[in-house]
Amino acid sequence: MSQASVDQYLGMMKEESGWADFDKADVFDEGVIIVRTLSYVAQLILGDWLFEYEPGQEIESY
Structure with a gap:
């Protein structure tokens, strides 16, 4: 399920x-x-996204 x-x-x-x-x-x-x-759905989405990156790691742009 997406936020949208x-x-x-x-x-x-x-x-x-x-x-x-x-x-x-x-x-x-x-x-x-x-x-x-x-809010709950947003937290699920952000929680998954945040754990994919280490602090200071450059985030790829698309």
Whole structure:
């Protein structure tokens, strides 16, 4: 799951039509996509990225 895929569902609630399309983004099973959800996904992404590099190591640009 990417941050962008979760961002588009911010504020959506379980009661809304189409919940089945975005319920996978409800990582805390709260029935709503909130900023806490976005923060959690961002931390997962950054955590993986940060551990790939040593302090002072040059980061490749694309």
